[in-house]
Amino acid sequence: MTTTNSTHFVLSANINGERLEFLADERDSLLEALRERAGIRGPKEGCNNGNCGACSVLIEGVLVNSCLVMAAECQDANITTVEGLASPEGLSPLQQCFLEEAALQCGICTPGFLVASTALLEENPHPTEEEARFWLAGNLCRCTGYDKIIRAVLKAADQKDA
Amino acid sequence: MQALKYARASSVDEAVQMLRDGGPNAKVLAGGTDIIVLARERRRKVELFVDIKHIAEVMALEYDATKGLTVGSATPLYRVYNDANILKHFPALTQSAHVIGGTAIQGRASLGGNLANSGPAGDSITAMMALNGTALIAGPGGRREVKIDEFCTGPGQNVLQAGEFIVSLHFPHPAAHSGSAWERFIPRNEMDIAVANSGTYLVLDGDVVTEARIALGAVGPKVFMVPVDSLVGKPLTDETIAAAGQAAKATATPIDDMRGSIKQRLHLSDILTQRTIRAAAERARA
Numbered sequence: 001m002t003t004t005n006s007t008h009f010v011l012s013a014n015i016n017g018e019r020l021e022f023l024a025d026e027r028d029s030l031l032e033a034l035r036e037r038a039g040i041r042g043p044k045e046g047c048n049n050g051n052c053g054a055c056s057v058l059i060e061g062v063l064v065n066s067c068l069v070m071a072a073e074c075q076d077a078n079i080t081t082v083e084g085l086a087s088p089e090g091l092s093p094l095q096q097c098f099l100e101e102a103a104l105q106c107g108i109c110t111p112g113f114l115v116a117s118t119a120l121l122e123e124n125p126h127p128t129e130e131e132a133r134f135w136l137a138g139n140l141c142r143c144t145g146y147d148k149i150i151r152a153v154l155k156a157a158d159q160k161d162a
Numbered sequence: 163m164q165a166l167k168y169a170r171a172s173s174v175d176e177a178v179q180m181l182r183d184g185g186p187n188a189k190v191l192a193g194g195t196d197i198i199v200l201a202r203e204r205r206r207k208v209e210l211f212v213d214i215k216h217i218a219e220v221m222a223l224e225y226d227a228t229k230g231l232t233v234g235s236a237t238p239l240y241r242v243y244n245d246a247n248i249l250k251h252f253p254a255l256t257q258s259a260h261v262i263g264g265t266a267i268q269g270r271a272s273l274g275g276n277l278a279n280s281g282p283a284g285d286s287i288t289a290m291m292a293l294n295g296t297a298l299i300a301g302p303g304g305r306r307e308v309k310i311d312e313f314c315t316g317p318g319q320n321v322l323q324a325g326e327f328i329v330s331l332h333f334p335h336p337a338a339h340s341g342s343a344w345e346r347f348i349p350r351n352e353m354d355i356a357v358a359n360s361g362t363y364l365v366l367d368g369d370v371v372t373e374a375r376i377a378l379g380a381v382g383p384k385v386f387m388v389p390v391d392s393l394v395g396k397p398l399t400d401e402t403i404a405a406a407g408q409a410a411k412a413t414a415t416p417i418d419d420m421r422g423s424i425k426q427r428l429h430l431s432d433i434l435t436q437r438t439i440r441a442a443a444e445r446a447r448a
């Protein structure tokens with residue numbers, strides 16, 4: 001076995017409910033494999049070191065930074081990216097609240113915030129403002145000042161009552 | 163990313179074999195929140211990642227009212243801090259696991275990775291030391307146990323030998339009338355490295371402290387235990403708590419860096435020690 005050259009392998013995973021198989025490199029992060037090999041470009045590369053959350057995805061429903069996961073770790077995994085949040089009928093209630101509350105400006109952080117907030121509301125359907133801010137502390141936004149994002153998340157939580 | 167290979171170990175023995183065959187550039191891959199960054203930035207030479215997350219023992223979380231707690235080395239932190247038994251009996255562990263990175267980091271990062279990384283500021287390490295934890299290590303020579311307070315030997319250095327890795331972490335069940343607490347100081351509320359951290363476990367008999375374990379981090383080249391002579395066998399009073407804080411300050415050997423000065427770290431060694439003693443005592447009385 002040579003260990004100096006990386007090799008390609010077939011990554012087979014359920015991504016947004018669909019079974020996909022594509023070639024990836026053993027040195028790819030999940031973020032790189034999604035964006036550059038599978039053409040799924042919702043997850044963004046902000047920092048590439050775990051600090052910004054722009055690359056947030058769910059693996060088996062658990063929130064992770066896809067820049068800190070190797071693609072090879074994801075054989076047969078269930079992965080959700082921002083592309084998996086809306087349904088054919090339209091945006092998810094959370095996405096709708098982001099629009100209504102103008103919770104985005106440049107939008108680079110938005111896929112990460114949407115995925116991370118979806119995970120929050122799954123785990124804790126009615127978070128306090130403090131709980132929402134603590135949960136989202138790993139997602140950075142240079143534009144909105146966070147208040148609008150938090151408002152959108154809490155609004156989506158409120159609507160769950162109805 | 164540097165060229166590297168990935169291998170999934172399905173048993174402890176297979177992981178040992180892969181690490182041994184792979185040599186010094188074969189690295190354990192647990193949550194990857196440290197090692198993937200280091201490999202990408204070429205601060206570590208990695209030729210092979212040995213993924214240990216598909217070994218049941220390494221992903222365990224077992225609580226038993228007599229045997230205590232066993233946490234697999236790669237069990238992600240979110241499972242640690244969501245566990246009701248850990249919150250009830252080992253709250254210092256819950257507190258530290260909940261502030262390592264943010265939610266997405268906690269979805270992957272592990273106690274074993276934090277310990278093996280052996281950073282002087284590793285947040286869970288001081289909690290695990292206070293709780294008198296033991297690391298179960300597997301290697302080419304079989305299995306052995308090392309007390310967590312003897313595991314780290316210097317910044318980024320530890321007792322692991324070639325081909326060895328941590329399988330799990332074990333914590334004895336805390337005594338009756340005991341309590342534990344953990345705290346850190348950072349300039350922001352989350353997502354930063356500690357300027358100082360402290361974990362304390364103590365047992366009370368009425369007002370008298372019968373056992374105490376106090377660990378400090380980020381105030382020396384490695385995490386360390388604080389001498390507790392000023393506390394054990396004495397009633398818990400403002401004076402004995404202050405004396406324990408002074409003992410902590412006297413043992414600390416901090417450096418100046420961008421996160422904090424020597425003076426601030428010495429002060430924090432005192433203050434955080436006093437605070438975790440008080441918080442642990444409150445839990446012991448509850």
Ligand SMILES: Cc1cc2nc3c(=O)[nH]c(=O)nc-3n(C[C@H](O)[C@H](O)[C@H](O)COP(=O)(O)OP(=O)(O)OC[C@H]3O[C@@H](n4cnc5c(N)ncnc54)[C@H](O)[C@@H]3O)c2cc1C
Pocket residue numbers: 049050051189190191192193194195196197198199214235236261262263264267270271272273274275276277278279283284285286322326327328329353354355356
């Ligand atoms: C954005 C960000 C924020 C962070 N915040 C904090 C923080 O607040 N506090 C803190 O303490 N740390 C923090 N960290 C560091 C890191 O998340 C922790 O150290 C974490 O616990 C590492 O666990 P892991 O499972 O991801 O380790 P990995 O990255 O998988 O491994 C870390 C090292 O240990 C080795 N290793 C892993 N498991 C074992 C094992 N079972 N046996 C032997 N060797 C092993 C690996 O080979 C590697 O060298 C942060 C990291 C990031 C990226």
Ligand code: FES
Pocket residue numbers: 044045046047048049050051052053054055056065066067068
């Ligand atoms: S790109 Fe992954 S956390 Fe920033």
Ligand code: FES
Pocket residue numbers: 103104105106107108109110140141142143144
């Ligand atoms: S909208 Fe621009 S970074 Fe958040």
